[in-house]
Amino acid sequence: MIQIHDISKLEFHHRQGGQFRWITISTLMLAIGTILHLVSPSVAGITPNWTIATYCVAICLTKPTYRQALGIGLVAALVNVLTSKSGFPYGNLISEPIGALSCAFIVHYFSFLRFRGHSLLPVITGIVSTCLSGGVFVTILKFVMDLPMVVYTAGMLPLVGIIGLLNGIVTPVMYYPALRLFVSRGVLDSLEEQMVISDHSIFDLKPVREGLISLEHISYIYNKQKTPVLNDINLNIHKGDFLVIAGESGSGKSSLCMTLTGAIPHYFGGVMKGMVYVDGKATTQTTISDLACHVGMMLDDYDSQLVAMTVEEEIAFSLENQGVNPKIIKEAITSALDKVGLTEYRTRELSKLSGGQRQRLVIAGVLATNPDILVFDEPTSALDPEGTNAFYQLIHNLNTRYGHTVVIVEHTLEAALPYANRMVLIDHGRILCDSGVETVLRYMYDTHIYVSAIPHVFACQLKLEEMGYNIGKAWLSTELAVQELQKLQ
Numbered sequence: 001m002i003q004i005h006d007i008s009k010l011e012f013h014h015r016q017g018g019q020f021r022w023i024t025i026s027t028l029m030l031a032i033g034t035i036l037h038l039v040s041p042s043v044a045g046i047t048p049n050w051t052i053a054t055y056c057v058a059i060c061l062t063k064p065t066y067r068q069a070l071g072i073g074l075v076a077a078l079v080n081v082l083t084s085k086s087g088f089p090y091g092n093l094i095s096e097p098i099g100a101l102s103c104a105f106i107v108h109y110f111s112f113l114r115f116r117g118h119s120l121l122p123v124i125t126g127i128v129s130t131c132l133s134g135g136v137f138v139t140i141l142k143f144v145m146d147l148p149m150v151v152y153t154a155g156m157l158p159l160v161g162i163i164g165l166l167n168g169i170v171t172p173v174m175y176y177p178a179l180r181l182f183v184s185r186g187v188l189d190s191l192e193e194q195m196v197i198s199d200h201s202i203f204d205l206k207p208v209r210e211g212l213i214s215l216e217h218i219s220y221i222y223n224k225q226k227t228p229v230l231n232d233i234n235l236n237i238h239k240g241d242f243l244v245i246a247g248e249s250g251s252g253k254s255s256l257c258m259t260l261t262g263a264i265p266h267y268f269g270g271v272m273k274g275m276v277y278v279d280g281k282a283t284t285q286t287t288i289s290d291l292a293c294h295v296g297m298m299l300d301d302y303d304s305q306l307v308a309m310t311v312e313e314e315i316a317f318s319l320e321n322q323g324v325n326p327k328i329i330k331e332a333i334t335s336a337l338d339k340v341g342l343t344e345y346r347t348r349e350l351s352k353l354s355g356g357q358r359q360r361l362v363i364a365g366v367l368a369t370n371p372d373i374l375v376f377d378e379p380t381s382a383l384d385p386e387g388t389n390a391f392y393q394l395i396h397n398l399n400t401r402y403g404h405t406v407v408i409v410e411h412t413l414e415a416a417l418p419y420a421n422r423m424v425l426i427d428h429g430r431i432l433c434d435s436g437v438e439t440v441l442r443y444m445y446d447t448h449i450y451v452s453a454i455p456h457v458f459a460c461q462l463k464l465e466e467m468g469y470n471i472g473k474a475w476l477s478t479e480l481a482v483q484e485l486q487k488l489q
């Protein structure tokens, strides 16, 4: 593991999207492999194993996770079972997944192996995966068909070795044209682009400061943009915080939230400098779905997060995708509905819910994975004052009663600030002030930054202070102002 001494210089380059590239490319490659397998002539019973060669090409090109590689191996196995001329083709169901997994292992750990600037992965995976997969296949065949040992050792195993060497030739021969084709169609990055796309798995990344989330020297440029929208952001979010992020439109609030969920850089791409640590783990070394178990986010356009027909189906959706046990899903639905006060709506269709109820449902969906941190981006923009108050009561309850840490981007500060213990003011992608609510509001007033957002009642108190009156604690809401004024009587 490589130690990083100056985290502000560490970059992560990533192109937007691309999560499903491995499916597109492996499907296409396996189709080519199947055709070649069916039509290629064999010389003295020897022919390259086209299926293995093509999935090695796909895995070298897309670097899938082990789970994805297993999927590729199983599809290859099914294709082989259906097209094999062998007496016992079912051994493929074990040998092909092993071949694909070994290929993924080599791609993950040996990507640094190069010869004159060319990756050696296609050659190595072609040989090793073929020998491993073929070796397993013939071993199964030997035992199932009860073949003599001499046939196995003197015939089958050497043949596997020869086909492995053949595949060490055909895999790179297919790899480079495939790379050129996919780059020219915009499906893959060029080799030059890949050189700057960072793989952070080689770095030893640990947060310097403690915190549930720790942002260290974060700067960020969106994909294909030139100007950074976040500039050297340092922020620590602690367990139990109720943090409000405020700033002018376009100051970078939403982008900051996206770094907390890992959507930046994994989904939006671009260039991120510095590091975000969630629960001690660097987000560049974690996937968005793993991060979703720690950080749940509700977008301003929360309706776009709804995908199912009924309330319980909606909450179950993300858990089912993660393969969670149905019994646990049922319990999670009950608990999430209870937390947001929608228990009686469990079987209701989404089209029969009000706007506020749909928003609560999105929150329930987020809560189902029990994340420590809840992030809300302009949650009240579509709510009336009553709905806004009800929303903040709910969030306050989740924060104080259930211990969820809350981060909210909000323009309507009056509603949020009475519940917040902390506020961050952001301007042109920089944090200008990070402190208690009253301190940040006073900073905004004194520096004339985003003054229009200061709650009227607090602005009134500040004006009175300028006139020489000193009226107790901060008037963060009308109720607090009335309380302080009553004390004066």
Ligand SMILES: Nc1ncnc2c1ncn2[C@@H]1O[C@H](COP(=O)(O)OP(=O)(O)OP(=O)(O)O)[C@@H](O)[C@H]1O
Binding pocket: 222, 223, 225, 229, 247, 248, 249, 250, 251, 252, 253, 254, 255, 256, 268
């Ligand atoms: N997907 C994107 N690609 C390129 N630039 C983007 C993208 N999303 C946002 N930006 C730019 O990044 C800057 C910060 O935007 P961001 O949405 O983070 O600000 P904001 O403070 O949340 O704004 P608002 O309060 O209006 O929602 C803006 O200049 C915006 O144009």
